[in-house]
Amino acid sequence: MDTQLAIQSRRAVKQFDPEHRLTEQEIxxxxxxxxxxxxxxxxQHWRFVLVRxxxxxxxIRQVAWNQPQVTDASLLVIVCADLKAWQKQPERYWQNAPQAVQDFLLPAIHNYYDGKPQVERDEAxxxxxxxxxxxxxxxxxxxxxxCPMDGFDFAEVGKLINLPQDHVISMFLAIGKALQPAQARGGQLPVNEVVITDRFA
Structure with a gap:
């Protein structure tokens, strides 16, 4: 599919075919x-929990407002992040780079994140x-x-999936075959309201 068409046609679907399963190759x-x-x-601090x-x-559905897509979608992905990935063998992120690049980036990673929990979370x-x-x-x-989802109890889901202390949950993604198309778009803001040239007034 053309990228622009995929962007235009992607919608948050709420009703999925509970009988359909993605193949292992598709996943x-x-x-x-x-x-x-x-x-x-x-x-690369994302971590994808595939709930099978x-x-x-x-x-999880019980702590996610009983939303049916949690159980009915072919695939439920809990998108998480390791907040401390920056300090866990950071040399592996640049192992294929020239030594000069490694020598510059490894200290830069440390200096960017060390002692800055908000930066860690924002970046995640x-x-x-x-x-x-x-x-x-x-x-x-x-x-x-x-369907991207944040309508759930983050703390309770964390307990159910044994989320490590240094990880956070970003969102759920339900993926599968739609039983019915998404509703019409609720209303897009005009370009001149969301695009600012140079600076805010």
Whole structure:
């Protein structure tokens, strides 16, 4: 599918065919393309929890406003991030780069994040958002629909998936075959309201 068409046609779908399942190859393709998403300093701190256990899906649905897409979508991805990925063997993120590049970037990574929890979190959310969009557009290209979700109890979901203390949940992504098309767009703001040239007034 053309990229522009995928962007134009991607919508948040709420009703999925509960009988449909993605193949293992399709899931692998989705994740492999998501892994090409950019991250600051190439830290790649996203972590994708693929919830396959039906019982766990039911538990998660109970703390997600009972939204049916949690259990009915072919694939439920909990997009998380490791806040401390920057200090976990950071040399591996640049192992293929020239030594001069490594010598510059490794101290830069440390200086950028060390002692700055808000920076860690902000960067994690940015990276997860980019990866989530990659997943949604890839799904659309594959003929599937998706629904990004934040309507759930983050703390309770964290307990259910044994989220490590140094990780955060960014969002859910439900991916699968839509049972019915999304509703019409609610209303897009005009370009002149969201685009500012040079500076705010």
């Amino acid at each position: 692998e393709n989705l994740i492999c393309l998501a892994l090409l998403s950019p991250t600051a300093f190439n830290i 256990d039906p019982a766990l899906r039911q538990q 959310m940015r990276s997860c958002g980019i990866a989530a969009q990659t997943l949604m557009l890839t799904a659309k290209d594959m003929g599937y629909d998706s």
